[in-house]
Amino acid sequence: MWRRRREWDDGDGTDGDRAWKEFGSQAESRARAESRAQEGRRAREERRGWLRWCPRLRTVLLIPLLIYISVPVLIRLFPVLLTKFVYLNFLAFPFFVDFRQPELLLNNTINLYLTTEPGVMVGIWHTVPNSRRAEAQGKDQKWYEKALGDDHPVIIYLHGNGGTRAARHRIQFLKTMGAAGFHILALDYRGYADSSGQPTENGFTTDVLALYDWAKARSGNSIILFWGHSLGTGIATNAARKLQEERGVQVDAIVLESPYTNIREAAAHIPLTKIYRHFPGFEYLILDSLALGDMFFRSDENVQVLSCPLLILHAEDDSILPPLLGRKLFETARSAYKDKTKVKFITFPKKLGLGHDYISFNPEMPALVKDFLNIK
Secondary structure: OHHHHHHHHHHHHHHHHHHHHHHHHHHHHHHHHHHHHHHHHHHHHHHHHHHHHHHHHHHHHHHHHHHHHHHHHHHHHOOHHHHHHHHOOOOOOOOOOOOOOHHHOOOOEEEEEEEEEOOEEEEEEEEOOHHHHHHHOOOOHHHHHHHOOOOOOEEEEEOOOOOOOOOHHHHHHHHHHHHOOOEEEEEEOOOOOOOOOOOOHHHHHHHHHHHHHHHHOOOOOOOEEEEEEOHHHHHHHHHHHHHHHHHOOOOOEEEEEOOOOOHHHHHOOOHHHHHHOOOOOHHHHHHOHHHHOOOOOOHHHHOOOOOOOEEEEEEOOOOOOOHHHHHHHHHHHHHHOOOHHHEEEEEEOHHHOOOOOOHHHOOOHHHHHHHHHOOO
């Protein structure tokens, strides 16, 4: 009897082990199923989170794309917008300058205003040579006007786009050339700084020629030259050509600092248009729209007509208007000039770090200019 009970007990133990195994297997299966269910829920939640972000992401990506596409179209439809980008006259830096008091920034300098046509008055700074610095102290405009006839050469300085005659590199130009014995008449075109009127290519030419006439009437036999920088190089050649063709008068010399061939080719090279150069219709929508805005500045055509001494200065590290444009303009002029010695191209190496705006910081520049003009 005891033996049978033991046998029965042994048999029941085997069934229990089997039951426990089955129970454990079922528990593991349920745990795995629950784990898979939790992973599924997490995945669904992650997908729902991504879907919630999708509209925001689409918006973030779509807005810049729409702006990128719409800018060229708007420029074509409204070319006046392009004139704002080209002239940048609304960037009147440095700000809070009192143009009536240039002595706060410069020595031997006076401010004056000139009416260039009815309703347009432009601001000008006149810096006399440093050799006259002592006697210039406290003098009025009449003294400065009379000083123009002292046989020192006179520069009519035509700055680039953006800023005013008080910009740092323009102040440096006045200091450098004043120390070298030049009079400098630094003009803010119509629509710039404290000058009235609206900027236009023809209007700029009118302003320059009015200043030329004013200076010529007071400077006697002194040399008068146009010095253009960047945008001002096109203004300088426009004015010189009109002076020659309409009056039969040659300006004594032209210096072009960081020039371009024409505004269309300049626009194709400036960094601002780099993101659009492979845009379908870039030439039609942007470059061709310059003509619709009455902007041409054809220096490459102007220099083929001129015959006055022409000096072109360009820095090899100019990142705004590459020196290849200056060289191309030089080659165009040289091929057109009968007297090849009247055209010269000077480049400044990268190691000097002069870039687009700072050729006037090179202490050798005045000597190079004087040598070209045969001035002692």
